[in-house]
Amino acid sequence: MNIHAARLRAKTRLFTLLVILSNVLGDFSLSRGLRQVGRLLTLAPLTYVRALFNPWVALGVSLLILWLLSHMALLSWADLSYVLPVTSIGYVLVALAGKLFLHEAITNWRWAGILLIVIGVSLVARTAPHRSGATP
Amino acid sequence: MKWLLVAIIVSATTLGEVLQAAAMKRHGEIRDFRPGAIGRLIGILARNKHIVASVGCMAVSFFAFMALLSVADLSFAVPATAASYVFETVLAKVFLKEKVSSGRWAGACLVACGVALLSL
Numbered sequence: 001m002n003i004h005a006a007r008l009r010a011k012t013r014l015f016t017l018l019v020i021l022s023n024v025l026g027d028f029s030l031s032r033g034l035r036q037v038g039r040l041l042t043l044a045p046l047t048y049v050r051a052l053f054n055p056w057v058a059l060g061v062s063l064l065i066l067w068l069l070s071h072m073a074l075l076s077w078a079d080l081s082y083v084l085p086v087t088s089i090g091y092v093l094v095a096l097a098g099k100l101f102l103h104e105a106i107t108n109w110r111w112a113g114i115l116l117i118v119i120g121v122s123l124v125a126r127t128a129p130h131r132s133g134a135t136p
Numbered sequence: 137m138k139w140l141l142v143a144i145i146v147s148a149t150t151l152g153e154v155l156q157a158a159a160m161k162r163h164g165e166i167r168d169f170r171p172g173a174i175g176r177l178i179g180i181l182a183r184n185k186h187i188v189a190s191v192g193c194m195a196v197s198f199f200a201f202m203a204l205l206s207v208a209d210l211s212f213a214v215p216a217t218a219a220s221y222v223f224e225t226v227l228a229k230v231f232l233k234e235k236v237s238s239g240r241w242a243g244a245c246l247v248a249c250g251v252a253l254l255s256l
Contacts, residue, residue: 008165008203027214028210030201030205031205031210034202034205034206035162037206038171038206048199048202051202055201060163064198068191068194069178070154071158072160072181072187073139073166074169075157075160075161076160076161076163076164076165076166077155077165077166078211079228079232079234080153080154080157080224080228080232080234081224081225081228081229081234081236081240083157084221084224084228085221085240085243088218088221088247090214091214091218092238094210094211094214094217095153095210095211095214097210098209098210098211099211104208104210104211105176105209106211109253110211110212110215110253112250112253113215113249113250113251114215114250115250116233116246116247116249116250116253117215117246117247117250117251119243119246120221120242120243120244120245120246120249120250121243121244123239123240123242123243123246124243124244125165125243126239
């Protein structure tokens with residue numbers, strides 16, 4: 001493997017990890033903050049602005065900005081149909097975080113659904129991640 | 137109401153991510169991660185129409201997601217919005233001309249079944 005390919009692989013791993021962690025931790029912080037804020041079913045912008053002053057919501061928003069930037073960087077060299085599956089292990093982490101820290105109930109049907117999603121994404125992740133038209 | 141929010145999130149996410157992927161593909165691989173270079177890059181991307189449109193879509197998706205989280209469990213909200221995964225794979229093949237193998241299609245179908253199970 002040449003130096004460029006090795007560097008690209010290391011870079012892909014680092015950014016995949018960044019995308020997953022910022023997504024999972026961002027969603028978790030948002031969910032926690034929104035529980036403190038209360039129902040948000042309104043079109044009044046001020047309600048959303050006020051929600052941003054909750055520290056957990058603010059942390060969640062910052063993490064999702066980090067997610068946007070690392071996601072954009074990753075997409076500059078990797079296929080969308082590669083990026084989607086490798087980052088979707090986050091679904092499992094989010095479900096577990098919801099159960100462990102927010103004490104949400106996960107029914108058997110939801111576990112089955114999560115399992116199918118995991119099998120589906122691992123199938124996809126095993127296919128070649130290389131860019132369209134290029135060799136890996 | 138929950139499912140209306142899910143529909144808004146799925147369509148906005150799909151459109152946003154495909155636009156973003158198209159723009160970043162055209163931009164090419166990012167190699168320079170020094171702070172100055174990142175600043176210049178953000179400046180260039182902020183003037184890219186596709187990126188601006190994609191961030192707009194993601195903002196819509198984000199606020200709908202916040203509204204959904206305020207009325208539904210996190211373990212419902214996140215997997216239910218995974219439907220965008222299937223649509224994005226279809227659009228990645230059609231618009232981004234990516235090579236989507238049979239393994240990728242099978243995976244996309246399993247994800248769709250998983251999402252359907254979550255609604256039971």
